[in-house]
Amino acid sequence: MKFRLLKPTICFTALLHMAISATLNANTMHVDPRALEEGIKTSEVFYYHADKEMTWRKVKQSEYLALPNPEEKRRFFFDHYDKLLRESSTPDIVEVRKLDEYFQILSRPRATFGLINRPVWYRLSIENSQRYQQDLEVVFSGYLFDVELFAFDESTLVHKARKSIHEPKILKKLPAGKSNLDINFPISMPPNSKLTLYLRAYSAVVPHDLNIRLLSQETWLLKESPIHRFHWIFVGSILMLILHNFVFFIMSRNVTNLYYVFWIGSTLALVSVVNGLHLDLIVEDACVYWPYLISLPLAITGISIVAFLRHFLQLSDYPKLDRVAKAALIYGYIVFIPYLVVDPKTFIHIGFAGIFIVTPIILGLVFVLAIQHKHHRAWLFLMAFIPYIVGSCLRTLMIQGIVPEIPMLRNIMEVGSFTEAFLLSFALGDKLRTLNIELSRYINEVEDIVAEKTQDIASIMANIKQGIFTVKSDFKIDEVYSQHLEDIVGASQIGNKDPLELIFKKSNLSPDARSRLHSAMKEAFGEEIFNFEINVSQFPKEIIFQGKYLALDWQAISNREGQTFKILVTVRDITQLRRLEEQSHRHEREMSILLEILQVERRDFPLFLSGAKTHLQTIRNLLKSSDTSTSNLIRDIFIHYHTLKGIARSFELSYIVDAVHTAESRCSRHSRIESDIEQKRFLNDLENVEAVVLEYENAVKEKLQFSDRSQAIDNDLASELLTQIEHLPREFQGRFSEARQKLLDAVYIAFDQLYDEVSRFATTAAEELKKPSPKINMPSESILLKHHCFQEIKNILVHLVNNSLAHGFSLSPEPESQLQDDIISIQIERLSNSVKLVYQDNGKGINRQFIQLKAQQQGLLEEGTFPSDQDLLEVLFKPGFSSADSLSHLAGRGIGMSAMKDIAEKIGATLNIHTTSSTNQAIYFAIHIRLARDHYIDRASRQISA
Structure with missing residues (x-):
């Protein structure tokens, strides 16, 4: 059976720990004749104890430590135990002397005496048959909280003393080299005298090895305590092993070494407390008994030994055994907290229960691995653990008197513990040496791999068709860079050169951009990566270097502290790509222009080109003239640009619209600040517009291959x-x-065609303003307009629709108008010698107070006046007035309404504004355009006017 060794192992371990517990709880008392002076005789040792246990309570440490001197602390300490003795009805010395017949001869050790709150009285008679005084020492060795001695000569009390291991060390007055667990009482024996000694010994919680010796004072003073010295040698040796393994843990991060430190360290703490070594650290303040000096090391030992065993024996390779070890570890964690918080009497039972559960599991696992799996580490663990087990057994047998006491084996347990710690530490060190050999082999392999990879990288850097380099914190290029970088920059040996001077100074980067780049790099070096990231916009992504288009990629390289110490730069020559993109862009632009032209009626486009050239030539003539004031000159130029833009928008010629908008914006800026015009800039704007118009004209001639000659009939x-x-x-x-x-x-165009032109423009403009397209109400008419008149009337209507969309209709409809469509109405009224076009929309009208305020701000109305509705409407036609707050393609120029009036006058028409209705807030109006008879014919009357 696989686990056939577990049952006998558990039984053996249980018996072993019972023996160990007896060791810690045994009482012996003996008189060594060789340690006494001649003439001293002693009686048998008698003992007596009450059946009732004493209720033990801890000393209040805070009150104890607050006392000013050791004497008061000593009195406080014994007052506490006197109170406990009175509460437990323990007989005092007077009562005990009356109970002499109840004393029994201590013929053999009794393991229960002095354990768990049960004070024991001892009685011993001493006789000095010499004719001179002899000085003796009664020495108690054990973990005793309270020991009191009474010496009687017949019925007379001749000597009384009281001591404790927890007294302030300064009051113990122990000779050098004595153990802290020794409590000595000096006794002076007069010549030919006989004394009866009564001794009360009490220990509360800690199991102890009680030994009472009667020595001559000379022997006591001269005889050193090698045991005490040995204990400190043992502590020093164990500390060296612990430090050794802790350093290995720091170096290797091997958690097995850490568990070793916890296990052996807690064991050392436990042995030190039991041997009283911790009392050497206390001089004035006593080490007031704290139960957890025993329980805490025991708990840590139990948990850490299982954790150490799992890693040391690599139980993860044996899942079933590992589950058993995990169960033991979980048990240790579960009982750890209650083990620390219960009363002292209970935690001893919990501790021994843990020993009897965990220890058999540990030994069983080790035996299974050693015998069945022939695990060499399991055998090593047994070799380390067996000396401690054998030492514990021998010590127990000597205390019980089963085997003679061998002085050199009194500390066999400590020897076994040291052997265990040393062998396990050696095993861990051997593992570390093995790891070092493997690590050395691994390092050699890594070095070979690094050399190979370095060669590969060098080959890549020599052949890759990209410029790769790193910039160091001193703003120099690193020595390692790609060979292709020299081809890009046209220089060799560029290591340790400044990239700002070598590359960026010869590029299209401005001095300010280079300065910002230098500052961003300076801010990045030596700082967190975050500093590089927040300034990444200052690192150029593309530059033009000596006619080459170069794409750059920047990456920060950080050190172990996460700070930038180098910047990696990748440079790619994308000149060919950019040329292809430019060619593609030109082709795309050309195709867009052709599509826009094809959407225009064939007979309309030559007329548009002719009108556009006329407007542009007029602008050029205005710029060359010097007899026009600046304000009037800008106004006239703007009118022509504005008119041209409106016509181009109606035909959806986007490139012309954009070019004219740029030129128009400059006119608007100059008109607002009233500065002298910069003729060169205005001419540049004009030439840009002419170039775009020429693109459309060439597209018609070269790609579509038609001209305006087919339409060129003399009007x-x-x-x-x-x-x-x-x-x-x-x-x-x-x-x-x-x-x-x-x-x-050839001469006339049907008035009905205005509907198509106006509707197309209204749809385009509404989309740009993100407004719903308005409904155009325009009845079919039999009126024909002359070509030039048709174009100007169309321009006026385009301006009016533009104003309706920009100012008349809301972006977000008011609640009451959500169900109402935006409507523009264009009606014809026939008069005797003319026709009148009435333009009107159902928008929100003009805000009376707003228009008045704007007019006053722009100096078109005097403050304090009360203009009529018609006066406010007339303000709209004054040059420079605008109600828009910002510029756009559609509104905000301040010249539009005035331009419409000028266009009407140019063709001999009149344009007026009339109030239709008004409220307290708004004025509603209509635009009347009156056209003279010589510009149209009415088919209904079949009358043609020249």
């Missing part, structure tokens, strides 16, 4: 021919109906 000639046809007699006019229609198409 004056066509008008004259139409007039002649109209004046022919009616019977002849029918012959020229086809020619008349062609002439009409």
